[in-house]
Amino acid sequence: MLCNERLRIAMQKSGRLSKDSKKLLLQCGIKINLKKNQLIAFAENMPIDVMCVRDDDIPGLVMDGIVDLGIVGKNVVEEELLKRKSEKKECIFFILINLDFGICRLSLGIPISSHYTGINFFKNTKIATSYPYILKNFFLKKNIFFKSFVLNGSVEVAPRIGLSDAICDLISTGATLEANGLREVSVVYSSRACLISKSKNFSSVKKKLIDKLITRINGIIKARESKYIMLHAPVKKLTEVVNLLKGVKKPTILKLAGDKNTVALHMVSSENLFWETMEKLKSLGASSILVLPIEKMME
Ligand code: PRT
Ligand code: ZN
Numbered sequence: 001m002l003c004n005e006r007l008r009i010a011m012q013k014s015g016r017l018s019k020d021s022k023k024l025l026l027q028c029g030i031k032i033n034l035k036k037n038q039l040i041a042f043a044e045n046m047p048i049d050v051m052c053v054r055d056d057d058i059p060g061l062v063m064d065g066i067v068d069l070g071i072v073g074k075n076v077v078e079e080e081l082l083k084r085k086s087e088k089k090e091c092i093f094f095i096l097i098n099l100d101f102g103i104c105r106l107s108l109g110i111p112i113s114s115h116y117t118g119i120n121f122f123k124n125t126k127i128a129t130s131y132p133y134i135l136k137n138f139f140l141k142k143n144i145f146f147k148s149f150v151l152n153g154s155v156e157v158a159p160r161i162g163l164s165d166a167i168c169d170l171i172s173t174g175a176t177l178e179a180n181g182l183r184e185v186s187v188v189y190s191s192r193a194c195l196i197s198k199s200k201n202f203s204s205v206k207k208k209l210i211d212k213l214i215t216r217i218n219g220i221i222k223a224r225e226s227k228y229i230m231l232h233a234p235v236k237k238l239t240e241v242v243n244l245l246k247g248v249k250k251p252t253i254l255k256l257a258g259d260k261n262t263v264a265l266h267m268v269s270s271e272n273l274f275w276e277t278m279e280k281l282k283s284l285g286a287s288s289i290l291v292l293p294i295e296k297m298m299e
Pocket of ligand 2: 055056
């Protein structure tokens with residue numbers, strides 16, 4: 001196979017997305033041996049090369065056509081897009097699929113002691129952020145003038161040391177904000193990791209491989225969200241039992257040897273089965289309730 005027919009995928013080298021990105025590629029069946037500090041790894045079983053870089057470089061590598069695909073936070077892509085637009089640079093890309101990790105939000109935070117009066121609170125304030133373009137875009141639409149103070153780390157300490165009145169930073173649990181005496185008042189941008197490409201016009205070899213990867217990723221995400229449920233139910237209560245099982249399409253009903261009054265139900269559910277539902281099932285006479293994780297799915 002020609003060298004340029006190998007698919008190049010960029011992922012974060014080390015950081016919040018690297019473990020999940022690597023796991024996703026491995027679950028897709030790509031055999032790669034990623035060693036620490038290694039920039040590029042060649043898959044053993046597929047024409048795929050994986051480049052490990054800083055997350056901020058990924059959108060540019062994709063948009064400039066250095067790599068074919070990138071796994072990166074939508075926040076980073078959006079910031080790069082707005083930056084390139086302001087510099088009148090080329091910025092074409094496609095989000096091929098939203099992923100189920102890296103979920104966070106870019107939010108405005110203010111000191112707990114500040115009295116929040118609504119979004120106009122930010123008029124003429126100084127806001128510390130690592131995302132000046134997304135922030136500018138957000139306030140431009142609201143016609144609110146503010147000053148941004150760009151920091152590439154430790155944004156949350158800025159108000160405490162008098163560098164800014166507020167912050168605009170990524171939040172997942174909110175613990176960092178709270179630990180720094182701040183509170184979240186408005187979400188500016190909701191984000192998660194995604195798979196991006198520069199174009200949709202790949203050679204047929206690459207297109208086939210990308211389609212295969214997307215199908216596999218969809219299957220992995222779906223499997224993670226789903227559960228395999230098995231239980232025994234009294235025949236008389238079958239309808240009530242099935243009605244309790246949300247997210248189940250058609251359960252398989254199996255006879256039990258030597259028991260005419262009970263059947264076994266096997267089903268895939270798109271939702272988890274919570275303890276409360278299990279307790280309700282039990283009160284209807286269901287027993288041997290098992291909830292199992294699913295590794296892969298293809299429909
Ligand atoms: O070195 P490199 O440039 O590659 O990495 P980085 O340090 O710039 O990024 P990194 O690894 O911190 O984050 C990579 C991506 O993970 C981000 O671009 C987001 O898409 C996603 N992500 C998801 C997050 C968070 N959740 C997150 N909570 N990125 C950062 N945070 C930080 C946030 O900045 C704050 O400091 O975590 C803190 C808040 O977390 P909570 O849980 O206390 O709210
Ligand atoms: Zn970064």
